[in-house]
């Protein structure tokens with residue numbers, strides 16, 4: 001299926017309030033352009049250098065989301081334009097985003113990455129660590145970051161019940177954090193969950209941002 005028809009098909013599947021992030025990492029700007037021409041405006045990348053190159057040659061009204069693991073020393077490069085950083089996995093990274101956002105006079109939206117999968121190699125806060133960080137409260141004094149919600153990756157498994165449990169755990173954490181730490185604000189609204197292989201399950205468990213790459217653009221060539 002073409003990029004345009006997959007984009008259209010996915011967009012019709014998005015429930016009210018849920019957005020599609022087209023994950024374009026490792027794919028050329030020409031393919032992003034095809035998706036853009038089909039009406040897609042949000043793109044996700046996970047390598048700073050690659051993102052920098054694409055930003056320079058693609059339309060200005062694209063919303064660039066950084067979805068991968070972000071090293072603190074690279075935050076400064078994307079701070080001027082990034083719309084949402086999905087995978088904040090340490091207080092140190094949050095501080096650096098606040099600092100770099102201040103330098104360019106922006107407020108940068110971020111999500112906290114929760115580790116809910118079985119794999120040990122994935123980044124992210126455990127729900128306990130994340131709760132501790134929220135209770136500790138330093139984030140409240142950061143004027144240049146806005147925590148919009150959470151992000152997670154489920155285990156890479158065919159066991160759909162397992163994947164569903166993991167999304168459910170993340171979504172329950174999101175609701176609890178919203179009610180206990182963000183009750184006074186209206187912007188803590190996002191649950192970034194679901195990729196090509198598991199997005200239908202994520203949509204059933206409260207996802208508001210699905211990150212879909214290979215289903216749109218085909219397999220990545222690394």
Ligand SMILES: *Cc1c(COP(=O)(O)O)cnc(C)c1O
Pocket residue numbers: 023025046067068153194195196197211212213214215
């Ligand atoms: C690459 C990537 C995706 C997209 O994965 P697909 O299986 O190609 O849909 C989603 N989220 C993150 C964090 C990624 O790194």
